[in-house]
Amino acid sequence: MPPTRPTIVLVDDGCSDDETVAAGEVEDAPPGRCPSEQAGSGSCGRRPVLERALAEFPDGGAGRSATDLPDPAALTADGRSDDGPKEYEDDPYxxxxxxxxxxxxxTGRVRVQVTRPVGGAEPSPVVLFLPGLGRSLGDAACYGPLIRDFALGTDAAVVYVEYDRAPATRYPVAVEQCYAVARWIRAHGREIGLExxxxxxxxxxxxxxxxxxxTxxxxxxxxxxxxxxxxxxPVTDADFDTASYRRFATGYFxxxxxxxxxxxxxxxEPHRRREAVAAPLRATLEQLVGLPPALVVTAEADVLRDEGEAYAARLRLAGVPVVAVRYQGVPHGFLLLGARCPTGTARAALLQVVDTVHMALHRRSW
Structure with a gap:
């Protein structure tokens, strides 16, 4: 009998048939296409059943979307308003x-917020946190609950990078600012208690x-x-015609x-969106070989779902250790929204992220 080709088993999307695709097909799939879409399985058409606490955020509920988030202060766990960056702040958590x-x-300087557990050892291992929300929304107050959870759960210092946002600055300024922060921490981190x-x-x-x-x-x-x-x-490509883009084009945050x-x-510039640093799904396998181990988390009802899972498959094909998990019943940003509307799914995802990072930072194999 001829040898069988290795298969990648995809997360169940609620369809009755199993979805598998040969590794070679993942390699041949066009950038931005989910392996299941390339294999022809597509979507089964089932409408996602969202967590009840999040039902107000999609258009089907209260009409909330990513462009009209609540005021960032409303997302902080204690309800306090944020009067701008503080030089030093204690919190009750x-x-x-x-x-x-x-x-x-x-740009010469990059602002960062360093959040650490009270009484933690120094120098501390580092969680370099790069926020999202389209690079034009969101701030440290918006992410405050997540940042605190990361710091306490990983027993590490969380460095929130306040990179310059679009459209005031464009690619690759934000990328280079974040890289410069990582390089500064590597060379000078001990000056501020960072390992x-x-x-x-x-x-x-x-x-x-x-x-x-x-990476x-x-x-x-x-x-x-x-x-x-x-x-x-994650955003990994600028292809707006994947199955998840078509399926969740409107109505899901x-x-x-x-x-x-x-x-x-x-x-x-559309032609520059093919650069690997802009759209990592466009990276060659050679560029991906040797990257650090990855945890890739996607949400069921998210336009970005397929490109995130496709990137995880590419990393795996390049030999990078990858754990890829799709959380059901939630839209894009469910971890951030969980600060305002707690769900069991958000808690489970947070525990997985915190546990993964804690193990990576505190094992002593190096």
């Missing part, structure tokens, strides 16, 4: 936060795009070392038109 202006990057040899990068949405780009640059340049990467509903607008703000 067992963490402290400080702001620094690091002398690095193409530059133990950095895990976590990125949400467009921040996931930046984390993926950061590619680190491999190419060799002066930054990351022990793990976590991509939360993040719309296809939102992503078109975000890409126009960030990188208006």
């Amino acid at each position: 067992g963490t402290t936060s400080e702001w620094f202006a690091l002398p690095c990057g193409p 530059g040899d133990r950095i895990a990068a976590v990125g949400d949405s467009t921040g996931g795009n930046l984390v993926a780009a950061l 590619l640059l680190a491999r190419e340049r060799g002066d930054v070392r990351l022990v793990h990467q976590v991509l939360l509903s 993040l719309h296809r038109d939102h992503m078109r607008r975000f890409w126009d703000d960030y990188l208006p």
Whole structure:
């Protein structure tokens, strides 16, 4: 009997038939296409049943979308308003936060917020957190609950990077700012109590795009070392015609038109969107070989779902250790929205992310 080709078993999308695709087909799939779409399985047409607490955010509920999030202060767990960046702040959750202006990057300085557990050891391992929301929305107050959970759960310092947002600055400024912060931490982190040899990068949405780009640059340049990467509903391509884009184009918090607008703000030249640092799904297998282990989290009702899962498959094909998980019943940004509307799904995803990062930062095999 001829040898069988290895298969990649995809997460169940609620269809009755199993979905499998040969590894060779993943390699041949056009960038931006989910392997299941390439194999012809497509969508079974079942309408996702969302977590009840999140039902108000899709258009089918209260009409909320990614462009009309609640005020960031409303997303903080304690309900306090944010009066701008603080130089030093204690909070009642067992963490402290400080702001620094690091002398690095193409613009000369990059602001970062460092949040650590009270009484934690220094120098601390680092969770480099790159926020999302289209690079034009969101701030440290918006992500405050997640940042605190990451700091306490990973027993590490969370470095939130306040990179310049589009459209005021365009690609590749944000990428280079984030890379410069990682490089500064590697070289000078101990000056502010950070362990530059133990950095895990976590990125949400467009921040996931930046984390993926950061790993590619680190491999190419060799002066930054990351022990793990976590991509939360990442942007990996500028293809707006995947199965998940078509299926969730409207009505599920993040719309296809939102992503078109975000890409126009960030990188208006269409031909440059094929660059690997802009669209990591376009990277060659050679560029992906040797990247740090990855956790890729996707949401069922998300236009970005297929490109995130396709990127996870490409990483796996390149030999990168990958855990890829699709969480059912939630839209894009469900972890962030969980601060306002807690769900069991958001808690489960948070525990998985925190546990993964904690293990990566605290094992002593290096």
